[in-house]
Amino acid sequence: MTTATKTQGNRKDADxxxxxxxxxxxxxxxxxRFTTISDAGVRSARDYTREKAAAALDKGEGVYSELSARTSELxxxxxxxIRRHPLQALGIAAGVGFLAALLTRRR
Structure with missing residues (x-):
């Protein structure tokens, strides 16, 4: 190999x-860049999940409050x-008890 060929080969290797x-x-x-984009996506998903969880918790608390109030009312x-009609209430309770006893004995 000549010196020119070696120099040309070294230049190609360097290039x-x-x-x-x-x-x-x-x-x-x-x-x-992909790491930055994926980190932003993870942060966005985490923030979205937190927002939805907070909204669901608020809604659940509202439903619980309504049910609690309705249960107290009932x-x-x-x-x-029962105070107005104690004998009728006693008769209904005895009838329900009797039916429950019949249903459990048949099983």
């Missing part, structure tokens, strides 16, 4: 090394009816 280094830097930049109505 190839420079191209590879440029590609490596480009890949690193792309990897960093309990008060039942107590009032």
């Amino acid at each position: 190839l090394a420079a191209e590879i280094e440029g590609l490596r830097k480009d890949f690193e930049a792309l990897a960093e 309990e008060q109505q039942a107590a009032d009816q």
